[in-house]
Amino acid sequence: MNDEVVVEIEDAVVSYREDVALRGVSLRVRRGEFVGIIGPNGAGKTTLLTLINGLGKLLQGRVRVLGYPLSRDNARWIRTRVGYVAQVQNIDPRMPINVREVVMIGRYGRLGLLRRPSKADWAIVERMIELVGMSHLADRPIGHLSGGEQQRVAIARALAQEPDIFLLDEPTANLDWRAQREILELVKRIHTTRELTTLFVTHDLNTLPRACDRVVLMKDGLIRGEGRPEEVLREDVLSELYDTPIRIIEHDGRRVVLS
Numbered sequence: 001m002n003d004e005v006v007v008e009i010e011d012a013v014v015s016y017r018e019d020v021a022l023r024g025v026s027l028r029v030r031r032g033e034f035v036g037i038i039g040p041n042g043a044g045k046t047t048l049l050t051l052i053n054g055l056g057k058l059l060q061g062r063v064r065v066l067g068y069p070l071s072r073d074n075a076r077w078i079r080t081r082v083g084y085v086a087q088v089q090n091i092d093p094r095m096p097i098n099v100r101e102v103v104m105i106g107r108y109g110r111l112g113l114l115r116r117p118s119k120a121d122w123a124i125v126e127r128m129i130e131l132v133g134m135s136h137l138a139d140r141p142i143g144h145l146s147g148g149e150q151q152r153v154a155i156a157r158a159l160a161q162e163p164d165i166f167l168l169d170e171p172t173a174n175l176d177w178r179a180q181r182e183i184l185e186l187v188k189r190i191h192t193t194r195e196l197t198t199l200f201v202t203h204d205l206n207t208l209p210r211a212c213d214r215v216v217l218m219k220d221g222l223i224r225g226e227g228r229p230e231e232v233l234r235e236d237v238l239s240e241l242y243d244t245p246i247r248i249i250e251h252d253g254r255r256v257v258l259s
């Protein structure tokens with residue numbers, strides 16, 4: 001981690017018609033940090049990621065990503081530098097597109113839609129498929145994969161962009177225990193080996209990666225607190241954040257959250 005600030009959000013207000021999703025949020029993230037963002041449903045976590053991804057509309061405040069303000073001209077460039085993985089989607093099994101082609105979609109931000117991918121682009125795609133352990137399924141239609149495999153492909157697509165910033169929005173939701181663990185391990189490995197800045201959103205505290213340097217607490221469109229995991233993953237703090245009694249037990253050197 002170094003001192004370069006790659007995400008700088010000041011007093012951001014975002015609303016969707018009558019709903020105010022962010023009510024004045026400020027956040028700075030340094031290059032190389034792994035930041036967890038937690039909070040109940042509707043807290044504004046996804047909206048915050050949307051701002052960093054160059055897609056949000058500010059009513060008030062300032063956003064700079066990789067040093068550039070979020071203007072219409074910059075937003076497209078910012079999106080090429082920010083990889084985004086959401087929760088697993090239902091994909092129609094008849095969808096006529098295979099793993100390799102899905103991962104290539106990650107290259108189009110840099111390529112432009114009208115240019116044909118070069119050999120070098122395909123080589124990057126193959127490398128990313130290998131990195132996520134999906135080479136044996138590269139020709140398989142995307143709709144014929146398990147949830148865990150689909151998330152590996154989504155991660156490979158995001159990495160094919162060669163991003164600086166990696167945004168993950170509940171990437172383990174709807175996966176079974178083993179797939180959850182595998183995806184968390186993959187995310188951690190990729191964060192370290194590819195020297196990314198990673199923001200990981202979840203409302204499920206047990207899927208918060210142990211690799212987090214810092215955890216940000218969100219509720220009702222505001223940041224309610226932040227700190228190192230051991231400072232904020234406490235029963236009193238979490239019970240207040242989630243408006244329900246929460247217990248934490250230590251097991252095998254790790255904190256398990258019970259509600």
Ligand code: ATP
Binds near residue numbers: 048203
């Ligand atoms: P969750 O954990 O449920 O995904 P979240 O913390 O990510 O929640 P957001 O999805 O950012 O929260 O939503 C914040 C608020 O903005 C909510 O009240 C939600 O209903 C509203 N909202 C989000 N997206 C839209 C949209 N596209 N149109 C209208 N309202 C929206």
